[in-house]
Amino acid sequence: MTRYDLSLIGFGGVNRALAELIAERGDALEAELGFALRVVAITDLRAGSLVRTDGIDLAPLLAVAPGELDLSVLPGGSRDPRNEWVVKEVPSDIVVEATFTNPEDGQPALSHVCWAIEAGKHVCTTNKGPVALHGPALRELAERHGVRLAFEGTVMSGTPVLRTAREMLGGLAVTGFEGILNGTSNHVLGRLESGLTFADAVAEAQSLGYAEADPTADVEGYDVQLKVMILAGEVLGTRLTRADVPCTGISSLTPEDVRRAAAEGLRWKLVGSARRRPDGTVEAKVAPVALPAEHPLAGVAGPTNALVLHTDLLGAITLGGPGAGRTETAYALLSDIIGIHAARSAALTGAGRG
């Protein structure tokens, strides 16, 4: 039985949820998927780090409340996250990167991803920054080192949009896309329709756990901007910079705008979109759009996300699902690992062919 040793970089909600999946369902997943998963390292800014090359027993760690976890008291533990050392030096097959990202330069996630690739390890990450800002360079680096870089969780959490676009649409041309790619802003727009003020709607989204303490990236569209850049690379094969994706958020809308539109059967949605122009270049943007009721995105409610892919042979294909959530994003990492396993199996059988 194949086994993959994992280093979990960051032990916040997402990697903790992945650890829970492995601890609770590892045997069932092994039976279904044909490989076993073992965690050999965990690093975290607050909890410190833990390295056990013979495998970490996850259950006792998961029994401790997230804020109280102190890995330094355990054998193999340290108060220091030791991210660089763990990624580069601790033997593992896959580095699972779920820390945080600075949307200006993609750090520190970018370094974690590069170190892993250069150490010959596969990487999956939920961080948009490295992929949006440096996707083609990272892909090339991964190819040169013979490893896979996977990032399903960067767009619509575990909803399989990137894999569907890559693997399910052979023989089709995708000519563009439009998506509701941020659950917080979508929830806020829905609550404006119900009569809440902008501030109250944002506060509610925060209390429901959808919005960050600083909701700027959500409501001003910067989060969607990065996702449009990632999708443009994956779906249209185009590299876009942030300057290529003009971005208007929803804070410019008044509750009156939203209610008046709703009365006319229109729904304001924050839409990230891109389309290939006849000359082959790509036009992209993030902006609020008042959609007619029959538009496939008009009915997408609350924190749900959806992406419409425009294709030549099938017209519009829509994929909807959760846009966030710790378990949902942890599943994205699991689906990345499944993809790494499939590629590795194909390469192994291919290599054995000669």
Added chain:
Amino acid sequence: MTRYDLSLIGFGGVNRALAELIAERGDALEAELGFALRVVAITDLRAGSLVRTDGIDLAPLLAVAPGELDLSVLPGGSRDPRNEWVVKEVPSDIVVEATFTNPEDGQPALSHVCWAIEAGKHVCTTNKGPVALHGPALRELAERHGVRLAFEGTVMSGTPVLRTAREMLGGLAVTGFEGILNGTSNHVLGRLESGLTFADAVAEAQSLGYAEADPTADVEGYDVQLKVMILAGEVLGTRLTRADVPCTGISSLTPEDVRRAAAEGLRWKLVGSARRRPDGTVEAKVAPVALPAEHPLAGVAGPTNALVLHTDLLGAITLGGPGAGRTETAYALLSDIIGIHAARSAALTGAGRG
């Protein structure tokens, strides 16, 4: 370069559209997909049949209007469709079955599929009957003969629902599904909302080419019933008979029902659904349902279809797209051929490994 020789059984709208794709885009598809396609036989109830083991030149056939095509005047042609002989005896790699089906016994499509499998040929079909009524037996037969049976086009035409359910959701449990799986009835319901009578809405659907001359299977839900049976097999691993899927159509709804619901923010939709009960058995049905606006299927308009898959880790995943159309269904056949190629490539490299 791998090449697949195809026998097209039935040369109505769908297989003709596939022939158009091959004639117009064959080289581009070959460059993208890594295999070439060549048609070596065509059979049709009205046009007769044509066999050219060195490859049929498609362009001249496609230049003739569908109703006027007479294959018997061509070298290798016959007035007789010769389906059985072509499927069994003419050398080909893949039999592409797009004739018609009797929903009671699945014939004549069922025989075409069985003959092909028993002759050691892969099959793709757009016919619901054989798969809905005899799916597990056909799958077993295909396995025994070492060939693939593919049928993406039986549900939502080329929208990749069956492949997504099979290949994109590893590690998840699908607990049920609900779908709008018939474009004609969905179009009719939308027009009832707009104030048309039932008869006028059906007549309009017929004039737009959505509805058959006899719309019974569409409006009474029998078409959706077969699709629910196919999906239950693929998504929930359960074999259902027609008796297991109680079926109510939309003819029982009055325009007043529909308009009154719309005034309350509800949308009547014909929903085909199935869910796994706690005891492991599956409950399925086809029935009109008044959906609240926030339901993922409420906004699915006109001839568009959509399927919601309920999963344990991701909650609801929705896939929407065309439910019918000749090019859209021809793409389903192409996607089946892509899947056959992928499986064959994996088997070849695997076999070469020893």
